[in-house]
Amino acid sequence: MTIPAITVDANTLIFGLLAVVSLGIFFNLGKFKASKSQTEREDRIDWSVRKYSFSTYFRGCLISGLGIFLIFSLLGYLGFN
Amino acid sequence: MSKHSALDTFGRSGNPAFRDHFEGTASNEDTRLSGVMTLEGAVNKTGILLALCFSSAAVTWNIPNTGLMIGGAIVGLILGLVTIFNPRQAAKLAPLYALAQGLFLGGITVIFESQYPGIAVQAIGLTFGTLASLLICYKTGLIKPTENFKLMLVSATSGIFLLYMVNIVMMTFGGGEGIGFIHSNGIMGIGFSLVVVAIAALNLVLDFDFIEQGAEQGIPKYMEWYGAFSLMVTLIWLYLEILRLLAKIRSN
Numbered sequence: 001m002t003i004p005a006i007t008v009d010a011n012t013l014i015f016g017l018l019a020v021v022s023l024g025i026f027f028n029l030g031k032f033k034a035s036k037s038q039t040e041r042e043d044r045i046d047w048s049v050r051k052y053s054f055s056t057y058f059r060g061c062l063i064s065g066l067g068i069f070l071i072f073s074l075l076g077y078l079g080f081n
Numbered sequence: 082m083s084k085h086s087a088l089d090t091f092g093r094s095g096n097p098a099f100r101d102h103f104e105g106t107a108s109n110e111d112t113r114l115s116g117v118m119t120l121e122g123a124v125n126k127t128g129i130l131l132a133l134c135f136s137s138a139a140v141t142w143n144i145p146n147t148g149l150m151i152g153g154a155i156v157g158l159i160l161g162l163v164t165i166f167n168p169r170q171a172a173k174l175a176p177l178y179a180l181a182q183g184l185f186l187g188g189i190t191v192i193f194e195s196q197y198p199g200i201a202v203q204a205i206g207l208t209f210g211t212l213a214s215l216l217i218c219y220k221t222g223l224i225k226p227t228e229n230f231k232l233m234l235v236s237a238t239s240g241i242f243l244l245y246m247v248n249i250v251m252m253t254f255g256g257g258e259g260i261g262f263i264h265s266n267g268i269m270g271i272g273f274s275l276v277v278v279a280i281a282a283l284n285l286v287l288d289f290d291f292i293e294q295g296a297e298q299g300i301p302k303y304m305e306w307y308g309a310f311s312l313m314v315t316l317i318w319l320y321l322e323i324l325r326l327l328a329k330i331r332s333n
Contacts, residue, residue, distance in 0.1 A: 011199045015206030022206075022213035023131075029216055030124035034293050037222035044227070045287075047294050051228045060236025065243035068276065072262040076269045 115302035122302065123292045126309035130179040134313070137183030142191050150188025157181035164310055171306035178310065182317055193324055197331045204324040208316060211282045211323075219289045226290045234287060237280045266329040274326035281319040288312045 033039065141149050160178040164171050194201045218224040248259040262269040292308040 009199070012202050015202045018206035019202075019209045022209035025213040026209070026216055027124060027128060029213075029220055030127075031121045032220065033120065033297075034220045034289075035222045038219065038225060039293070039297070041225065043225070045231055045290055045294075046228075047291055048298075052232050056232065057235055057239070060232060061239035061243060064236045064240025065247075066240075068237075068240060068273070069244060069260070072269050072273055075272075076262055080268050 117299040118295045118304045120296045122305040123308040126305050127312050130309050130313045133176050133179040134183040137180045138187030141184050141187030145191050149184050153181045153184025168307045169303055171310050172303055175306045175310035193328055200327050203327055207323050208320045215285045219286055224286050226286050234283055241277055266332045271329050274329055278322045278326055281322050284315045288315055
């Protein structure tokens with residue numbers, strides 16, 4: 001297999017710049033606390049307890065998997081290929 | 082709630098990456114010995130893992146080797162599973178996981194890049210772009226994760242995992258192509274990939290929330306590595322799905 005050469009074209013510049021700027025944002029913004037509207041609310045996830053049982057998650061998994069399968073299969077059957 | 086009382090209550094997590102192992106055994110002793118988790122620590126450790134991943138990816142990018150690539154994927158999977166079940170060992174295992182996954186990602190990227198020139202930089206740019214965008218949305222409170230959000234996301238993520246497993250079984254034992262729309266490059270295939278990319282991206286929000294709360298509550302320092310590992314797992318999944326999506330779009 002030949003090693004593909006990375007050419008510096010508009011594609012590389014735009015997406016390369018996007019990656020660098022995004023990483024800059026992550027490393028700077030990531031170190032600051034989230035806003036109060038995020039941290040001081042009643043319906044926040046409580047990571048110390050599990051609100052739903054394993055069976056609820058299991059049911060959710062089956063419903064999601066089956067749901068995605070049925071929707072895409074049905075759309076495919078209707079001719080959306 | 083004080084830091085120390087929080088440690089006693091910070092028992093178990095429902096985060097898919099952390100499973101139920103967000104330290105039911107975390108204790109004041111852990112924090113006394115190692116200190117407490119901070120946002121800066123988690124972000125810096127994510128940086129270290131990303132650097133390790135890029136370094137090993139450069140190896141298989143420059144010396145394409147199928148054995149190294151598959152070996153990296155298998156070792157990465159094993160290390161990932163071991164880390165999930167042993168969060169205390171995350172400081173040792175997460176860097177090894179990043180190195181192993183880097184070997185796999187470098188190899189798979191070179192295959193896609195040879196077929197679709199320029200796809201690697203597009204996928205990397207879009208992955209980090211998604212990371213930054215969702216971090217901004219989370220920090221500003223634009224996206225507010227709730228228990229129901231978590232339930233839906235964990236269900237959808239595991240549902241997709243289930244579909245992938247069925248697909249692998251069908252491909253292995255059925256001798257066919259597996260589930261058609263997963264591989265198709267038509268509207269259905271692209272639509273499915275878009276759904277998977279969206280779900281993978283939203284998992285980042287759960288990771289951010291876990292790290293934010295962990296730092297607030299002052300959980301043990303080693304959980305910084307665990308948080309960084311969790312972000313890496315999601316980022317690697319997101320990158321692979323974006324790569325597949327772009328390949329499907331460009332193959333038309």
